[in-house]
Amino acid sequence: MALGLLLLLLLLLLAIGVPVAFALGAASLALFMLLGIPTIAAFQRMAAGMNVFTLMAIPFFVFAGDLMARTGIAERLVRVADGLFGRSRGGLGQVDVGASMMFGAVSGSAVASVSAIGSSLIPMMKEREYDADYAVNVTITAAILGILIPPSHNMIIYAAAAPVSVSVGDLFLAGIGPGLLAGAALMTVAWLVASKRGYPRGTFPGWGSLTRAFVVAFPGLMTALIIIFGILLGIFTPTESSAVAVIYTILVGAFVYRSLGPQRFLEAAMSAARTTAMVMLIIGTASMFGWLFAVLEGPQALAGALTALSNEPAIVMLMILLILLILGAFMDMAPLIIITTPIFLPVAMDIGVDPVHFGIVMLLNLGIGLVTPPVGSVLFVGCAVGKAKPEQVVRTIWPFYGALITVLLLTAYVPSLSLWLPSIFQ
Numbered sequence: 001m002a003l004g005l006l007l008l009l010l011l012l013l014l015a016i017g018v019p020v021a022f023a024l025g026a027a028s029l030a031l032f033m034l035l036g037i038p039t040i041a042a043f044q045r046m047a048a049g050m051n052v053f054t055l056m057a058i059p060f061f062v063f064a065g066d067l068m069a070r071t072g073i074a075e076r077l078v079r080v081a082d083g084l085f086g087r088s089r090g091g092l093g094q095v096d097v098g099a100s101m102m103f104g105a106v107s108g109s110a111v112a113s114v115s116a117i118g119s120s121l122i123p124m125m126k127e128r129e130y131d132a133d134y135a136v137n138v139t140i141t142a143a144i145l146g147i148l149i150p151p152s153h154n155m156i157i158y159a160a161a162a163p164v165s166v167s168v169g170d171l172f173l174a175g176i177g178p179g180l181l182a183g184a185a186l187m188t189v190a191w192l193v194a195s196k197r198g199y200p201r202g203t204f205p206g207w208g209s210l211t212r213a214f215v216v217a218f219p220g221l222m223t224a225l226i227i228i229f230g231i232l233l234g235i236f237t238p239t240e241s242s243a244v245a246v247i248y249t250i251l252v253g254a255f256v257y258r259s260l261g262p263q264r265f266l267e268a269a270m271s272a273a274r275t276t277a278m279v280m281l282i283i284g285t286a287s288m289f290g291w292l293f294a295v296l297e298g299p300q301a302l303a304g305a306l307t308a309l310s311n312e313p314a315i316v317m318l319m320i321l322l323i324l325l326i327l328g329a330f331m332d333m334a335p336l337i338i339i340t341t342p343i344f345l346p347v348a349m350d351i352g353v354d355p356v357h358f359g360i361v362m363l364l365n366l367g368i369g370l371v372t373p374p375v376g377s378v379l380f381v382g383c384a385v386g387k388a389k390p391e392q393v394v395r396t397i398w399p400f401y402g403a404l405i406t407v408l409l410l411t412a413y414v415p416s417l418s419l420w421l422p423s424i425f426q
Contacts, residue, residue, distance in 0.1 A: 002031060002034070002035060002296050003293070003296040003297070003301065005031065005034070006027055006028070006031045006289075006292065006293065006296065009026070009027040009030055009031070010023055010024065010027040010289070013026055013027060014330065014331070020282060020331055020332055020335050021278070021281045021282045021284075021285045021286075021335070022285070024282070024285040024286055024288070024289045024335060024339075025046075025285040025288065025289075027289065028042060028285065028288045028289045028292050029042055031292055032292070042288050043288075045287055045288045045291045045292075046284040046285060046287060046288045047284070048287065049283055049284050049286070049287020049288065049290075049291075049338070050280050050283055050284045050287070055156065055157070055160055055280070055283065056239050056242070057153065057156050057238055057239045057241070057242035058153045058156060058157070058242075058276060058279060058280070059242075059272060059273075059276040060242030060243050060245065060246050061151055061153040061156075061242045061245065062153065062272045062275050062276055062279075063246050063268060063269065063272035064223070064242070064245040064246045064249045065112045066112065066268040066271050066272050066275075067246070067249045067250065067253055067260065067264075067265075067268045068103075068112075068116070068220065068223070068249055068253075069112050069115060069116040070253075070259075070260070070264045070267065070268050071249070071252070071253035071257055071259045071260045071264065072257055072259045073103070073116075073217070073220035073252075073253075073257075075120055076213070076216050076217040076220060076257075077099045077102045077103050077117075077217050077220065077221075078095065078099045078117065078120050078121060079213040079216075079217065080098075080099075080102065080210070080213045080214050080217045081094075081095045081096075081098035081099040081102065089191060089194050089195045089199065089200075089201050091200075091201060092121060092124060092125045092128065092130060092135075092199075093125075093130075093134065093138045093187075093190035093191070093193070093194050093199075094187050094190060094191065095121065096117065096121045096125075096135075096138045096139055096142055096190070097138065097142040097145075097183055097186045097187045097190060098183070098187070099117050099121065100113050100117050100139070100142035100143055100145050100146065100183075101142070101145050101149060101179070101180075101183045102217075102221060103116060103117055103146065104143075104145045104146030104147075104148070104149040104179070110143040110144055110146050110147055110367065110370055110378045111143070111377060111378060111381055112146070113142070113143040113145075113146045114139055114140055114143045114378055114381045114382045114385060115381065115385065117139060117142070117143070118136075118139040118140075118143075118381075118382055118385040118386060119385055121135070121139065122135045122136065122139055122382075122385055122386040126386075128199075128200060129199075129200070130194075130199055131197065132386055132387070132388040132392070133388060133392050133393050133395070133396045133397075134193060134194070134197065134199075134396070135386055135388075136382045136383060136385075136386040136388045136393045137393060137396060137397045137400050138186070138190050138400070139382050139385075139386070140370075140371045140378050140379055140381075140382035140393075141186055141371055141397070141400040141401075141403075141404060142183070142186055143370075143371075143378050143382070144182070144364075144367040144368065144370060144371065144378070144404065145179050145182055145183055145186075147175075147333075147363050147364070147367040147370075148175040148176075148178055148179035148182065148360065148363060148364060148367070149175060149176060149179035149180075149224075150171075150172035150173070150175055150176065150224065150227065150228055151172060151224065151227045151228075151241070151242070151245065152171075152172070152175060152363070153242075154333060154334070154337060154363055155168060155171040155172060155175065155359065155363065156168055156238065157283065157334055157337045157338065158171065158337050158341055158359045158362065158363065159171060159359070161290075161337055161338045161341040161342060162341055162342075162345055162355060162359070163341075163342050163345060163346065164345070164349070164355055166355045166356060166359060167356070167422075168231070168238035169231045169232060169238065169422075169425075170356045170422040171356055171359050171360070172227075172228055172231065172238075173228070173232075173421040173422045173425060174356050174357065174359070174360045174418040174419060174421065174422050175360055175363070175418070176421055177417045177418055177420065177421060178360055178364060178407060178411045178417055178418055181407050181410065181411075181417065182364070182403070182404060182407045185403035185404070185406060185407050186400060186403050186404070188403070189399045189400055189402070189403045190400075192399070193399055219252045219256050219257075220252060222248075222252075223245055223248055223249060223252075226241075226244065226245070226248060227241045227242075227244070227245055230244065232425055250265070279334050282332070282334050282335045282338075283334060283335075283338055285335075286334070286335040286338035286339050287338060289339060290338060290339050290342055293339070293343070294342065306319055306320070306347060307347075313351035313352060313353075314413065316347065316351050317348070317351065317353070317412055317413070320344050320347065320348065321361070321365055321408065321409075321412060323344075324336075324340065324344070324362060324365040324366060324369075325365060325368060325369065325372075327340065327366075327369070328365065328366045328367075328368060328369020328370070328372060329369050329372040329373065329376070331369075332370075332377060333366045333367070333369065333370060336366055336369075337362070337363075337366065340362070341362070344358075344362070345358055353415075354415060354419060356418070356419065356422060357415045357418050357419055360411060360418040361408070361411055361412045361418075364404070364407070364408050364411060365408055367404075368401070368404050368405065368408065371397070371401075373390060373394055379393070379394075
């Protein structure tokens with residue numbers, strides 16, 4: 001009864017347009033009072049959810065990503081990608097995916113990728129007579145790669161929300177294989193759609209130009225290498241690596257590229273502060289909601305419902321994927337990670353799924369939700385950047401959805417795609 005009321009209140013608040021963080025908090029507080037639990041306990045759970053050392057990495061990674069977007073790193077990566085992929089049919093679509101993969105490796109943010117890469121490439125595609133829906137579709141789906149290719153602050157949120165110990169370093173490594181596979185799948189679809197529509201071929205700039213572009217972009221690309229190998233070699237922790245990323249980005253932006261001045265630094269700091277405040281508020285209220293959900297034995301009820309439908313591991317995994325796809329279409333990624341990880345991870349482990357493997361599956365699954373209406377934040381940011389109507393974009397996005405869902409199923413049912421790289425460094 002109480003569990004059903006909690007979920008009903010949350011759904012009603014979301015349906016009338018209450019922001020996710022406030023909907024989670026209001027629904028939880030109402031149940032705390034209805035059950036006679038002192039409301040101070042609600043705020044204690046909220047504070048406890050945010051008071052996690054690992055989460056300190058989030059503001060630093062967000063800040064580093066914002067600095068990269070403002071210091072011209074994205075444009076330099078676009079030039080490298082143009083040299084590598086631009087010669088094929090509809091080459092700018094390939095360039096978009098390649099640049100998003102490289103930018104994801106230094107920012108870890110889907111929204112930052114859409115803003116930085118999209119603002120450069122979408123107008124360029126339009127100038128060369130690419131359709132607006134194609135330009136936006138490639139950009140927003142490629143932006144999801146930043147969630148998988150490390151560093152990713154969503155991996156840190158997952159590790160903090162997991163009821164068992166999960167290594168952030170292993171998550172970083174596990175995301176590389178599926179991220180590269182998703183990039184290849186999106187490039188293939190981008191080429192097929194471009195060929196069908198008759199988009200022009202690009203031209204190869206020559207090895208000299210490509211080498212110069214790579215040399216110029218290399219300091220920015222070094223960010224990901226410093227973070228990953230610093231963690232693997234035990235030089236610093238994942239949380240410390242986020243601070244190292246900020247310091248390195250400041251040095252590169254100020255002294256190598258000479259594009260980071262006081263004004264841009266302050267703008268990036270303010271933007272990171274706003275983003276961090278929103279994320280931490282969501283984490284806090286989601287933690288309050290998740291604690292109450294656990295007290296009311298919601299995870300056990302859901303696990304019982306899933307296993308009652310089937311005891312076959314493949315079917316249980318498929319049901320989890322479908323539930324997460326549906327939820328991802330209606331809620332943002334951070335609160336869903338906090339809420340659903342303690343619910344579904346124990347179920348997944350019961351059917352023999354590794355926590356690191358499940359984390360990558362969950363992140364890719366919820367990442368697809370970021371480009372799915374009605375609440376897909378990356379979808380609407382991309383439409384705003386590309387000046388395209390969401391309904392026009394969604395009407396032709398299906399081939400790109402198909403590529404991502406195919407990779408999702410492969411990642412879910414072929415664990416070695418994500419686990420082979422962490423196993424090498426164990």
